[in-house]
Amino acid sequence: MRALAAALLLIAAAPASADQFVVDVSERTVAITAGFTGAELVVFGTAAEEQGSTAEEHGVIVVIRGPEQPTMVRRKERNFGVWANHGGVAFPEVPAFVWVAASEAFVEKPLMEVLDRYRIGQDFLAPVPADAEAEALDTFQAALVRRKQANGLYSAAFGHVEFLGEHLFRTRVAFPANVPVGSYRIEVFEVRGANVVNATASALHIRKAGLEAAVFRFAHDFPILHGLVAILVALMAGWLAGAVARRT
Amino acid sequence: MQIYLPVAELSVDVFLLLGMGAGVGVLSGLFGVGGGFLMTPLLIFIGIPPPVAVASEANQLVATSVSGVLAHWRRGAVDFKMGLVLLSGGVLGSALGVWQFKLLRGIGQIDLAISLCYVVFLGIVGALMMAESLRALLRKQRGVARRGKLHRHTWIHGLPLKMRFQKSRLYISAVMPFLIGLLVGLLAAIMGVGGGFIMVPAMIYLLGMPTAMVAGTSLFQILFVVSTVTLLQSAANQTVDVILALLLLAGSVVGVQVGSRLGARLPSEQFRVLLAGLVLAVCLKLLFDLVTRPDDLFSLHTGLL
Numbered sequence A: 001m002r003a004l005a006a007a008l009l010l011i012a013a014a015p016a017s018a019d020q021f022v023v024d025v026s027e028r029t030v031a032i033t034a035g036f037t038g039a040e041l042v043v044f045g046t047a048a049e050e051q052g053s054t055a056e057e058h059g060v061i062v063v064i065r066g067p068e069q070p071t072m073v074r075r076k077e078r079n080f081g082v083w084a085n086h087g088g089v090a091f092p093e094v095p096a097f098v099w100v101a102a103s104e105a106f107v108e109k110p111l112m113e114v115l116d117r118y119r120i121g122q123d124f125l126a127p128v129p130a131d132a133e134a135e136a137l138d139t140f141q142a143a144l145v146r147r148k149q150a151n152g153l154y155s156a157a158f159g160h161v162e163f164l165g166e167h168l169f170r171t172r173v174a175f176p177a178n179v180p181v182g183s184y185r186i187e188v189f190e191v192r193g194a195n196v197v198n199a200t201a202s203a204l205h206i207r208k209a210g211l212e213a214a215v216f217r218f219a220h221d222f223p224i225l226h227g228l229v230a231i232l233v234a235l236m237a238g239w240l241a242g243a244v245a246r247r248t
Numbered sequence B: 001m002q003i004y005l006p007v008a009e010l011s012v013d014v015f016l017l018l019g020m021g022a023g024v025g026v027l028s029g030l031f032g033v034g035g036g037f038l039m040t041p042l043l044i045f046i047g048i049p050p051p052v053a054v055a056s057e058a059n060q061l062v063a064t065s066v067s068g069v070l071a072h073w074r075r076g077a078v079d080f081k082m083g084l085v086l087l088s089g090g091v092l093g094s095a096l097g098v099w100q101f102k103l104l105r106g107i108g109q110i111d112l113a114i115s116l117c118y119v120v121f122l123g124i125v126g127a128l129m130m131a132e133s134l135r136a137l138l139r140k141q142r143g144v145a146r147r148g149k150l151h152r153h154t155w156i157h158g159l160p161l162k163m164r165f166q167k168s169r170l171y172i173s174a175v176m177p178f179l180i181g182l183l184v185g186l187l188a189a190i191m192g193v194g195g196g197f198i199m200v201p202a203m204i205y206l207l208g209m210p211t212a213m214v215a216g217t218s219l220f221q222i223l224f225v226v227s228t229v230t231l232l233q234s235a236a237n238q239t240v241d242v243i244l245a246l247l248l249l250a251g252s253v254v255g256v257q258v259g260s261r262l263g264a265r266l267p268s269e270q271f272r273v274l275l276a277g278l279v280l281a282v283c284l285k286l287l288f289d290l291v292t293r294p295d296d297l298f299s300l301h302t303g304l305l
Helices: A002-013 A111-118 A137-150 A210-221 A223-247 B014-031 B036-045 B050-074 B080-106 B110-142 B175-191 B196-207 B211-237 B242-265 B268-291
Strands: A022-025 A029-032 A039-046 A058-065 A068-079 A082-095 A098-103 A159-164 A168-175 A182-192 A195-208 B002-005 B010-013 B162-165 B170-173 B298-301
Touching: A022 A182, A022 A195, A029 A210, A039 A058, A039 A182, A039 A195, A058 A111, A058 A159, A058 A168, A068 A137, A082 A137, A082 B110, A082 B268, A098 A111, A098 A168, A137 B298, A195 A210, A210 A223, A210 B242, A223 B050, A223 B211, A223 B242, B002 B014, B002 B242, B010 B014, B014 B036, B014 B242, B014 B268, B036 B050, B036 B110, B036 B175, B036 B268, B050 B080, B050 B110, B050 B175, B050 B211, B050 B242, B080 B110, B080 B162, B080 B175, B080 B211, B110 B175, B110 B196, B110 B268, B170 B175, B175 B196, B175 B211, B196 B211
Parallel strands: A029 A195, A098 A159
Antiparallel strands: A022 A039, A039 A168, A058 A098, A058 A182, A068 A082, A068 B298, A159 A168, A182 A195, B002 B010, B162 B170
């Protein structure tokens, strides 16, 4: 936190010249450990143009998007009185996480409209299926976005990008506890009128660390050995518990 | 206090898991049941992906059954020959079950299969337990004791491959215990249960084993079957979460002690009615979830989910 304050001070101390567009993030890696309940990052920077000076719609849009995953969307149907999965559409590359924030000029408007207008990050709103001929494709695409939003993995509305003075901006992003591990991209766009006038992208890594990482890697890299160890650990724990219980 | 479960890939309250372990442990201690048939649905209710719930519960059952087996073994109440016949069926059954599990998971039907198995088996077992315990209550009130025949000759005795089981004083076909073991192994793999609730009545009523041998022998079979399931699930599906299993175990160790001490003092017939009621309630909740229209008909499947 102290490092962040220092960084902010540094930027504030050097007044941005008209063509300076600088962005940074408070942390480059997020480690998921045993006590992980989510993480908060600050994305901050200086905009080149003076806030609200020329055009009416001037501001900054921040998009953070997570690792691409193959994702299957399944639909339930009623069979013999029971709701069961029946048919689905596979999407080979879907960003696991998308978060969008914008400055005041945009936050009142619908997310999709703004992103569509400036052609920013819209692909996640209409993911590409493995089979382009799939029946009722748009319902499945809409369902994918809706379920992601319900799980807190896609923005349902804009987060707030705050301007401190004319150039300096910052926004806080909260990653939920169920955030997928992998490589993320932080994209920042400066928008004026109908145009994106500046853009930057940087990387962010979310990974498991410590015991959690070791257990997960062991389970996936050596599944048979992991099974044997799981049995041994349980045998020992059970035997120990029995021995303690007999003493008391 | 939240803890991040590395294989389930979500964070859960530690005290909730310990509490669930303790609660189911008390019931295990009271009634001498393994508790898998309550724990796995509970894990699913709190949001653990069903494949992880089933496999991790099998891992926990390894720990809960081992001390029981040792205790019965010390008293000489384990029929190893019968146990091995049951086990040979059990290993085959659990291998078939894990294979089936992987297939069903691939086509997106595993959650449905787990729920359906639970509804059917909890329904049957709950109803039988309820009827049996109500009958016992009535009998106690009337004070009439009935005595059954010592040996009844049924079609089971006509099966081939007869074997002598000295410890249980039985001379029966090995086919029946093999089939019982097979069924229990299948259930263990798909439902994450030890299967005692099926096996114990089957051993008493179908095989005619003496009650003194039933508990130890069934625990012997369960120990090896849940170990097999743990190994196979880990190898085939990577769904065993050791941290989850250990937390549940820590809770249940305490719970079982409380339960078995309570059990000595409480009227067991009345409590059996309660257990039957609980089993039926879990069954109805699962059935309700299957037949009511879900809020969103669509679901996402990436990795474990």
